[in-house]
Amino acid sequence: MDTEGALALLNAQHTFPSDHRFHVIVRAGPGSAARVSASLAAFCGLDSLGDREVQVPSAKGTYVSLRVTLPCDRAETVLAVYAHLATLPEVVRYL
Helix, strand or coil: CCHHHHHHHHHHHCCCCEEEEEEEEEECCCCHHHHHHHHHHHHCCCCCCHHHEEEEECCCCCEEEEEEEEEECCHHHHHHHHHHHCCCCCEEEEC
């Protein structure tokens, strides 16, 4: 990934600090979405995501779509969250 290009694009399209919405597709399974949510909350220094998260199961129940809004103080924080998501085995895709 072109980190400098990504940072330039984020800074051009967003004003920081602000909340940033992340879309995460998670494999459905016992507690998998909850583990991803807890991991994101801990990564961002939050006790829990609470109303910052919406979970929507897929039509066949194979996946869960997480829409998570997180506080980001700068563009580098957004990229750090994406890097963290890449380490979670339950995560299939993120936007």
